[in-house]
Amino acid sequence: MEFKNTREFAQLLDSKDTLQSYKQEFIFPQFNNKNVLYFTGNSLGLQPKRTRGFLDEILNDWGNLAVEGHFYADKPWWDYHQRLAAPLAKVVGAQTSEITVMNTLTVNLHLLMVSFYQPTKKRYKIICEEKAFPSDQYMFLSQLRNHGLTPQDALIVLKKRPGENHWRTSDILEKIELHRDELALVLIGGVNYYNGQVFDIKTITKAAKQTGAMVGWDLAHAAGNIPLELHNWEVDFAAWCSYKYMNSGPGNASGVFINQKYHNRKDIARFEGWWGTKKETRFQMKPEFEPMENADAWQISNPAVMTMAPYLASLEMFEEVGMQALNAKSKTLTGYLEFILDDINSENKNQKTLEIITPKDRGCQLSLFVHGKGRELFDYLMNNGVIVDWREPNVIRLAPVPFYNSFEDLYEFGQILKAGI
Structure with a gap:
């Protein structure tokens, strides 16, 4: 699939996603009266509404x-x-x-x-x-x-x-x-x-x-x-x-x-x-x-x-x-996130700020070395409604989870990230 880093393309992918309704099954923390962009399901998954x-x-x-x-x-x-x-x-x-x-x-x-x-x-x-x-x-x-x-x-x-x-x-x-x-x-x-x-x-x-x-x-x-x-x-x-x-x-x-x-x-x-x-x-x-x-x-x-x-x-x-459907969406989600990160790097030709250290053998996680910014970039994301995970000395972990993350979430994340580097 040939990806595009546009809102329209992300929305197109979401419209074809057979699991899109499951995002409504989860409770999201709020930031400025909107759902946070949550990419930390590899530490703690969101609460399903049916749990109560x-x-x-x-x-x-x-x-x-x-x-x-x-x-x-x-x-x-x-x-x-x-x-x-x-x-x-x-x-x-x-x-x-x-x-x-x-x-x-x-x-x-x-x-x-x-x-x-x-x-x-x-x-x-x-x-x-x-x-x-x-x-x-x-x-x-x-x-x-x-x-x-x-x-x-x-x-x-x-x-x-x-x-x-x-x-x-x-x-x-x-x-x-x-x-x-x-x-x-x-x-x-x-x-x-x-x-x-x-x-x-x-x-x-x-x-x-x-x-x-x-x-x-x-x-x-x-x-x-x-x-x-x-x-x-x-x-x-x-x-x-x-x-x-x-x-x-x-x-x-x-x-x-x-x-x-x-x-x-x-x-x-x-x-x-x-x-x-x-x-x-x-x-x-x-x-x-x-x-x-x-x-x-x-x-x-x-x-x-x-x-x-x-x-x-x-x-x-x-x-x-079923795991088959979850894994299929996971591969596409993570691939789209990788594309967005590469696209952001390509705009900053003098310095590669984001280095993906996760190999192709992966699930729904990408770990990034953050060159030049480190903890400052993590704090910026958290202060702008993006919940990600920090690991010393300079790694940000991102987990786009197929149950509750959308392709438009990834596009939004890319826009916020781009403004912070």
């Missing part, structure tokens, strides 16, 4: 039924989490039995490492990416300390080549092969939070599995953003937060994928709790643990329904639209 109804339903049931709401609410609380499994399975490419929802992201990654990081004298090394999200870095360090290991010896950090802004898959595969006999776990972010790069999950998983290592993925910036086929790619485990592209609200419940080949394994290490036991015997209060025959065996506590209700509300929209 899902929360009110639980509050009403709590008020009217009290403890009986666990069994007699329209959506009984005791198995509330199971309602999220089927729609989430479609989002991440899994079997319904491989999905559960519980806790928050880093808590779940810690719990999953209990099962999938079992270092031995020979196999004890972990591969992760350079500049992983800080919470993941802290998790790795504390897990290694817990096993009496040091990061200097056990943590292999995938680095980018000097002068390059993204990782090469060939370098990752080479590193996996180099450490094949010592490797216990490969755990990488499916989409890097900083530069927006999408890793080749299928290829990396296959290569690591061939060495005998376990493979997990932190999908915080991937779930609801990019096409995923976790089951077909034979990923061992994965986890993600729900409040970015999945619009469930700040700090809300995390999704978990556990490959079905680990279900019903009596020899698997796992921290266990009441809600992982079989539903049929759970309330018999047996002293022995009888695991659920699916990913719910990793559940520890009863579901936090107030955090799951907004997630269910958002998943209702994912069910209506």
Whole structure:
């Protein structure tokens, strides 16, 4: 498609957008009595208007039924989490039995490492990416300390080549092969939070599995953003937060994928709790643990329904639209944003102010090095009704989300940006 940086062209694209009505499904902060231009769905998605109804339903049931709401609410609380499994399975490419929802992201990654990081004298090394999200870095360090290991010896950090802004898959595969006999776990972010790069999950998983290592993925910036086929790619485990592209609200419940080949394994290490036991015997209060025959065996506590209700509300929209349609619009939106940024740069021939550091392997995020302006440009955008994200030392992250961003939003952003550089 040949893009044009005009309002008329942006409006033409919007008129052809089959998802355009979903913008009205979300609540936008206001600036000068108008919707802000919101490009920070990679940190916190906007609130769907239907969320309040899902929360009110639980509050009403709590008020009217009290403890009986666990069994007699329209959506009984005791198995509330199971309602999220089927729609989430479609989002991440899994079997319904491989999905559960519980806790928050880093808590779940810690719990999953209990099962999938079992270092031995020979196999004890972990591969992760350079500049992983800080919470993941802290998790790795504390897990290694817990096993009496040091990061200097056990943590292999995938680095980018000097002068390059993204990782090469060939370098990752080479590193996996180099450490094949010592490797216990490969755990990488499916989409890097900083530069927006999408890793080749299928290829990396296959290569690591061939060495005998376990493979997990932190999908915080991937779930609801990019096409995923976790089951077909034979990923061992994965986890993600729900409040970015999945619009469930700040700090809300995390999704978990556990490959079905680990279900019903009596020899698997796992921290266990009441809600992982079989539903049929759970309330018999047996002293022995009888695991659920699916990913719910990793559940520890009863579901936090107030955090799951907004997630269910958002998943209702994912069910209506489908990932294929969202991904198709995402590619066009992000491509149009890239065109606008390039067009702005072309008008400033003496100096390239904006440098896109996100490779073509991407979802709906572009990260920009801002040369010469830095934080000043970010502050200018925020003060003019454009909500974007700043990362030190000089990166602005932009996420045009297909559910609620329009092509005219991108044109408007370009006009404001141009005036500020």
